[in-house]
Amino acid sequence: MSEVQKLLEVKGLKKHFVIPGSLFSRSKRVVKAVDGISFDIQEGETLGMVGESGCGKSTAGRAILQLHKPTDGQVLYRGKDLTQMGPEELRSLRPDMQMIFQDPYATLNPRHSVRKIVGEPLVINGRMKKGSAELKDKVAELLVLVGLDPAYMKRFPHEFSGGQRQRIGIARALSLDPKFIVCDEPISALDVSIQAQVVNLMQDLQEQLDVAYLFIAHDLSMVKHISHRIVVMYLGKIMEMTDRNALFENPLHPYTQSLNSAVPIPNPEIEISRQRFILEGDPPSPANPPSGCVFHTRCPLAIDECITVEPETREINPGHFTACHLADNKGGSKIISPEKSREVS
Amino acid sequence: MSKILQVEDLVTKFYTLDGVVNAVNGVSFELNEGETLAIVGESGSGKSVTMMSLLGLIPMPPGKIESGTAIFNSKSGQCDLLTLDPEQLREVRGGQIGFVFQDPISTLNPILTIGEQIAETLIRHKGISHEEAREQTIKLLAQVGIPDPELRYKAYPFQFSGGMRQRVVIAIAIACMPKIIIADEPTTALDVTVQAQIIELFKELRDALGVAVIWITHDLGVVAGLAERVLVMYGGRPVEIAPVGDLYKDPKHPYTLGLLGALPRLDAKESKRLESIQGTPPDLLIPLKHCPFAWRCDYAFDRCWKEIPPLIKVDKQHQVACFYDLEGGGPRNE
Numbered sequence: 182m183s184e185v186q187k188l189l190e191v192k193g194l195k196k197h198f199v200i201p202g203s204l205f206s207r208s209k210r211v212v213k214a215v216d217g218i219s220f221d222i223q224e225g226e227t228l229g230m231v232g233e234s235g236c237g238k239s240t241a242g243r244a245i246l247q248l249h250k251p252t253d254g255q256v257l258y259r260g261k262d263l264t265q266m267g268p269e270e271l272r273s274l275r276p277d278m279q280m281i282f283q284d285p286y287a288t289l290n291p292r293h294s295v296r297k298i299v300g301e302p303l304v305i306n307g308r309m310k311k312g313s314a315e316l317k318d319k320v321a322e323l324l325v326l327v328g329l330d331p332a333y334m335k336r337f338p339h340e341f342s343g344g345q346r347q348r349i350g351i352a353r354a355l356s357l358d359p360k361f362i363v364c365d366e367p368i369s370a371l372d373v374s375i376q377a378q379v380v381n382l383m384q385d386l387q388e389q390l391d392v393a394y395l396f397i398a399h400d401l402s403m404v405k406h407i408s409h410r411i412v413v414m415y416l417g418k419i420m421e422m423t424d425r426n427a428l429f430e431n432p433l434h435p436y437t438q439s440l441n442s443a444v445p446i447p448n449p450e451i452e453i454s455r456q457r458f459i460l461e462g463d464p465p466s467p468a469n470p471p472s473g474c475v476f477h478t479r480c481p482l483a484i485d486e487c488i489t490v491e492p493e494t495r496e497i498n499p500g501h502f503t504a505c506h507l508a509d510n511k512g513g514s515k516i517i518s519p520e521k522s523r524e525v526s
Numbered sequence: 527m528s529k530i531l532q533v534e535d536l537v538t539k540f541y542t543l544d545g546v547v548n549a550v551n552g553v554s555f556e557l558n559e560g561e562t563l564a565i566v567g568e569s570g571s572g573k574s575v576t577m578m579s580l581l582g583l584i585p586m587p588p589g590k591i592e593s594g595t596a597i598f599n600s601k602s603g604q605c606d607l608l609t610l611d612p613e614q615l616r617e618v619r620g621g622q623i624g625f626v627f628q629d630p631i632s633t634l635n636p637i638l639t640i641g642e643q644i645a646e647t648l649i650r651h652k653g654i655s656h657e658e659a660r661e662q663t664i665k666l667l668a669q670v671g672i673p674d675p676e677l678r679y680k681a682y683p684f685q686f687s688g689g690m691r692q693r694v695v696i697a698i699a700i701a702c703m704p705k706i707i708i709a710d711e712p713t714t715a716l717d718v719t720v721q722a723q724i725i726e727l728f729k730e731l732r733d734a735l736g737v738a739v740i741w742i743t744h745d746l747g748v749v750a751g752l753a754e755r756v757l758v759m760y761g762g763r764p765v766e767i768a769p770v771g772d773l774y775k776d777p778k779h780p781y782t783l784g785l786l787g788a789l790p791r792l793d794a795k796e797s798k799r800l801e802s803i804q805g806t807p808p809d810l811l812i813p814l815k816h817c818p819f820a821w822r823c824d825y826a827f828d829r830c831w832k833e834i835p836p837l838i839k840v841d842k843q844h845q846v847a848c849f850y851d852l853e854g855g856g857p858r859n860e
Contacts, residue, residue: 439719
């Protein structure tokens with residue numbers, strides 16, 4: 182792994198939001214949306230980030246791109262710390278780092294034509310002149326790249342379907358030849374058959390352009406499909422991080438196991454005979470997270486230590502990290518023991 | 527098994543300023559007692575409008591039910607849901623047919639307590655006293671897995687999480703021991719661990735009460751572990767009806783095949799490229815004279831562009847609306 186260059190390194194990233202006290206109470210509350218996460222992304226890699234709503238996955242994506250000013254921690258892009266940069270320096274790096282958003286309806290300016298939307302980054306960054314033939318050709322090229330007819334250039338966003346709008350968003354993100362794209366739930370708003378189109382497109386583009394993705398989503402099966410490695414988040418912290426197959430074949434953290442277990446598999450034979458573990462309750466509020474391990478309130482294996490001591494992230498197997506006191510390679514953190522599940526199947 | 531609901535040739539249209547939206551174009555299906563039927567389709571496939579039509583919840587105008595019958599075998603005899611007057615419909619809705627919608631926060635009244643909203647249904651349909659209703663409500667709250675039901679009776683919807691709110695809506699749906707529960711995307715707004723809880727609760731209640739369930743969803747994963755039969759809709763028409771096992775093992779319609787291919791599988795060892803369906807769903811403003819899926823279908827041939835394929839039986843319980851025989855690899859012999 183050391184041979185592949187680290188494109189991005191996130192070290193102890195924190196983003197806390199302060200909720201001001203109300204008229205009647207002076208006390209301020211702090212929501213620890215992202216609370217000390219560390220990981221890295223290699224060139225041309227897809228890192229998946231999963232978690233339920235409120236786990237801080239979107240905030241993490243934005244804090245990495247400095248769209249939220251991080252409270253603490255470092256974000257190193259090719260060794261340079263983004264958090265210490267001034268606005269000018271940061272702007273010079275922006276073309277390398279782009280973002281694709283969830284809602285393609287809200288992220289395209291309704292008064293701009295597709296040509297303007299896709300070409301604007303090139304004009305702003307001084308790469309091409311507004312109205313030039315060169316710019317028009319580049320926009321046409323980008324539209325072809327994402328599978329749209331260049332004749333659509335003069336149209337406006339409302340004339341497109343959801344999937345097509347997401348393609349426009351992708352074309353815009355690609356216009357400056359980025360190295361890294363944060364994709365924040367890029368397919369959640371789309372229908373199943375359209376999701377597959379967009380995911381295939383993203384994978385093709387990665388192959389052609391060698392761009393790295395941070396793919397943020399709540400749909401575990403889709404994240405598994407597209408990612409090389411996956412980070413599982415819960416209440417602002419990383420629970421587990423490993424490559425895609427290990428996460429599903431040998432999940433170590435009880436939360437990952439219950440997430441896996443909760444995802445339905447589109448096959449009735451498997452679904453009926455499958456041994457399930459269903460988590461009770463809801464995720465606690467990030468404004469008032471539990472002590473010790475944040476997952477202890479819902480964890481079926483929690484021991485006293487989990488309530489008081491926050492578990493450190495440990496590397497259990499090479500490249501397989503988890504933050505659980507019980508995790509080892511003998512199945513200490515397994516909710517359903519491997520023997521039992523074999524009996525059932 | 528006796529049929530509890532039989533829908534024949536339902537057609538619902540919306541007369542809007544842009545033109546006539548052909549939302550539901552001839553839907554027929556039946557529901558047996560105690561059975562779970564899933565209706566699967568993408569947005570705009572007409573799955574929700576079908577159910578809203580049955581419940582008399584289509585705003586008219588602009589909506590209009592053009593034709594069709596929906597024979598409901600109720601406790602007090604047969605009736606056609608589409609011809610009931612508003613008063614009779616109110617008796618059926620919430621009484622003999624319960625329903626659960628996608629978004630629990632907009633289903634519940636924000637200024638009434640949870641308990642009042644459940645008790646209201648009981649008082650209205652069963653004509654019991656407030657005290658009795660309160661007692662039964664507390665039992666219902668316990669039954670749907672809400673802790674401290676006596677305390678929670680006085681709570682307001684905003685004090686509940688999404689999953690708990692959906693439990694309350696389910697309590698309202700089952701309050702009067704309905705014969706049918708219609709659930710329209712009841713878990714779509716929920717997180718995956720909470721979704722698993724709600725599905726489990728549904729299964730428990732269904733088995734305990736012997737109620738028939740119509741489960742509307744776009745998620746073929748959820749359907750696999752829940753339904754007995756599946757109806758796949760596309761462009762306002764049913765394209766395939768089959769027992770759940772047959773549908774996944776042996777899909778007969780190219781659209782069903784495509785949908786299954788478009789789903790990533792958590793249990794897959796290798797990440798294969800997803801099979802996407804080209805193009806987008808049909809524009810419902812244009813009345814169709816041919817198969818609604820023909821534009822996106824890899825197997826379409828000249829007949830598909832001339833006629834609308836009717837639902838035909840290919841097996842005892844398996845019906846499909848397609849001129850092409852996927853197994854035989856050519857036009858279907860009739």
